[in-house]
Amino acid sequence: MTNTIYVLNGPNLNLLGLREPEIYGSDTLDDIAGMLEDRARELGLSVDMRQTNHEGMLVDWLHEAQAEGAKAVLLNAAAYTHTSIALLDAIKAIRTPVIEVHISDPMTREEFRHISYVGMAAKKTVQGLGAKGYVAALEAAAEL
Ligand code: DQA
Numbered sequence: 676m677t678n679t680i681y682v683l684n685g686p687n688l689n690l691l692g693l694r695e696p697e698i699y700g701s702d703t704l705d706d707i708a709g710m711l712e713d714r715a716r717e718l719g720l721s722v723d724m725r726q727t728n729h730e731g732m733l734v735d736w737l738h739e740a741q742a743e744g745a746k747a748v749l750l751n752a753a754a755y756t757h758t759s760i761a762l763l764d765a766i767k768a769i770r771t772p773v774i775e776v777h778i779s780d781p782m783t784r785e786e787f788r789h790i791s792y793v794g795m796a797a798k799k800t801v802q803g804l805g806a807k808g809y810v811a812a813l814e815a816a817a818e819l
Pocket of ligand 1: 686687751752753754755756776777778779780781788
């Protein structure tokens with residue numbers, strides 16, 4: 676196993692900072708990558724941060740995380756969280772632990788966000804903490 680944590684981000688998260696800032700805040704994905712890199716250095720970890728708008732790419736990256744011996748995956752699958760049986764199956768198909776991350780708290784939002792296929796297989800869920808939730812999830816991954 677390596678010390679690398681894959682941080683996988685799904686659709687529309689490339690627009691963080693601009694997108695509905697009243698819900699998601701003003702930090703961009705690059706800002707979050709910077710926070711994660713700083714904390715990862717302190718924890719002796721390295722971070723491989725990615726974003727895609729395509730569901731199958733997230734599936735491929737989950738498989739890759741296992742093939743490359745990643746220590747863990749932090750996954751914010753965004754809207755695919757609530758729809759994707761393919762992601763549920765991919766998380767179940769790999770032994771690499773996956774921690775689910777959401778900036779907002781989907782459970783306090785519209786009902787269609789209350790189901791999480793990712794959460795059905797993830798080791799842990801961090802949600803509603805804003806961008807800092809990624810750092811909290813990294814700290815949880817360091818303990819695994
Ligand atoms: C999100 C919550 C999802 O419900 C939503 O579709 C997103 C972002 C979050 O980080 O709060 O795109 O995953």
